[in-house]
Every structure is written in structure tokens, then in C-alpha cells.
Amino acid sequence: MPGTLIGMREMPMFPLGAVLLPGEQLPLRIFEPRYAAMVPVVEKDDGKFGVVLIERGSEVGGGDVRSMVGTIAQIDRFTQSGPGRYSLLCNGVSRIRVLEWLPDDPYPHAIVEDLPEPEVGYLEWSELMEKRAQLQLLCGQGGRQDPQLRWIASQLSTTVEYESGDQTTASFRAASDLPLGPADRQSVLEAPDPGARIDVIDAALDDLIAALRFRLKG
Numbered sequence: 001m002p003g004t005l006i007g008m009r010e011m012p013m014f015p016l017g018a019v020l021l022p023g024e025q026l027p028l029r030i031f032e033p034r035y036a037a038m039v040p041v042v043e044k045d046d047g048k049f050g051v052v053l054i055e056r057g058s059e060v061g062g063g064d065v066r067s068m069v070g071t072i073a074q075i076d077r078f079t080q081s082g083p084g085r086y087s088l089l090c091n092g093v094s095r096i097r098v099l100e101w102l103p104d105d106p107y108p109h110a111i112v113e114d115l116p117e118p119e120v121g122y123l124e125w126s127e128l129m130e131k132r133a134q135l136q137l138l139c140g141q142g143g144r145q146d147p148q149l150r151w152i153a154s155q156l157s158t159t160v161e162y163e164s165g166d167q168t169t170a171s172f173r174a175a176s177d178l179p180l181g182p183a184d185r186q187s188v189l190e191a192p193d194p195g196a197r198i199d200v201i202d203a204a205l206d207d208l209i210a211a212l213r214f215r216l217k218g
Contacts, residue, residue: 008099011072012038012049013108015064019185020051020071020092021172028088029081036084038107047075050096050112053186068098069115069190095189120167120194128174128198131205132156135179138212149212155179171197180204 014035020026030039042049051073057064073090081087095115102109139153160177162170171194175185184204191197 008111008113010102010109011096011112012042013066013070013098013101013110014038014049014051014073015054015066015108016051017054017182019053019182019189020073020090021176021185021189022071022092022094023169023172024092024176025076026051026073026088026090026092028086028090030086030088031084033084034104034107036086039078039086039088043075043078047078048072048093050098050110051090051092052098053182066098066101067186069186070096070098070112071189072096117168118193122163123167123171123194123198125162125174125198128162128202128205131202131209132160132178134209135205135212138209138216141216152179152212167194170194171201174198175201178205179208 014028030036038049049072050070052070053067054064055067072093072095074093075088076091077087077089079087095117096112097115098110098112100111102111135152136156139149139156155178158177160174162174172188175188175197178201180188180201181204184200187200187204188197191200
């Protein structure tokens with residue numbers, strides 16, 4: 001991802017009620033006619049389309065309000081499960097910015113440009129890791145009876161290490177590893193560089209820790 005060149009082009013788009021980050025996998029079941037028309041075209045071309053968050057509105061039927069920063073999805077597995085029905089497994093590749101939405105005819109598409117990822121060296125991860133540990137402790141204090149705390153604990157069950165390797169990739173992986181909501185994940189995606197991305201994650205964890213502490217007092 002580092003050193004991505006800016007390139008303007010038209011791209012098929014898939015607005016979703018969730019945020020796809022670079023490095024994540026995205027399973028999709030396609031049945032709505034406009035996306036059923038899109039999938040064979042994409043699959044026969046380069047297998048890539050853009051994914052953006054629906055900020056307001058529904059995934060079905062159009063008329064939604066869409067974010068202007070999204071992620072390129074690359075089809076990894078493609079299965080037709082019936083007429084106009086497909087199952088896809090996609091990988092998040094890199095970030096894009098929507099410059100102009102074109103008419104949804106026959107499916108959503110837009111003029112987009114690649115968002116560059118600046119080269120970075122060492123990033124400071126200690127504060128984020130400390131907050132991750134605080135979340136684990138709070139989940140332990142909440143016991144096993146609270147479904148939300150059980151879910152958060154499940155998101156934190158894997159041992160992680162971010163300091164080695166590509167720091168751009170690590171900054172996205174840190175967001176993927178944590179129980180962040182769509183708005184926070186979108187803020188992560190829009191952050192201009194890995195350092196800013198970590199700041200967004202830190203702030204989101206502060207809010208989550210404060211909310212859990214308040215909840216556990218009740």
C-alpha cells in the first residue's frame with residue numbers, strides 16, 4: 001500500500017451499511033437486480049469495485065447518502081448460486097476517494113481517485129495497547145452474563161503485535177482487531193496517514209472505555 005499512485009477512473013460501486021478496511025475480507029450475497037447486473041461485468045473485467053459506507057438510508061433500493069471515501073474490493077472467490085444470485089468473497093485492497101457519483105444505471109458507479117499512503121517509519125503503539133488491555137479488564141469485571149461484554153471480549157481474545165512490519169497495514173489491522181462501530185471505522189479509513197489513524201483509534205477506545213465504566217457502575 002505505501003506509495004500508491006493517484007489515478008482517476010470510473011469504477012463500479014457497492015454502497016454498504018458497513019465499512020470495509022484495507023486488509024479485511026468481505027463476504028457478500030448478491031440478489032438485488034442492480035448488483036446482480038454489476039457482478040458479472042466486474043468479474044469479467046479486473047474483479048475490482050469500490051465499497052463505501054451508507055451514512056443514511058438503506059442498502060436496498062437506492063436513495064441513500066454515501067460516504068466519499070471508500071475501499072477497493074477485489075473478488076477472491078465467485079460463485080453463482082442461482083439466476084441473478086451470487087456469493088462473493090472479497091479482499092479490501094486500498095483506499096479511494098469518490099470525486100463524482102454517476103447515475104445508478106444500471107448499477108452504482110462513480111469517478112474515483114486512489115488515496116496515497118505516505119511512507120512511515122516507527123509508530124508508537126504503547127498507548128493503544130494499554131487501552132486494549134483496559135478493555136479486556138473491564139470485560140472481565142463484567143462477567144459472562146452481559147452479551148455486549150462477551151462480544152467485546154471475543155474481539156480481544158487474539159494476541160496482537162503491531163510494531164514490526166508495514167505500519168500502514170498494521171494501522172488498518174489495529175482497527176479491524178478492535179470492537180469499533182461504523183462511524184469510528186469510517187474515521188479510521190478517512191485518516192490521512194497511519195499516525196492519524198492511531199489517534200482516531202485511541203479516541204474511539206477512550207469513548208468505549210468511558211461507556212463501559214459507566215455501564216458497570218449501574
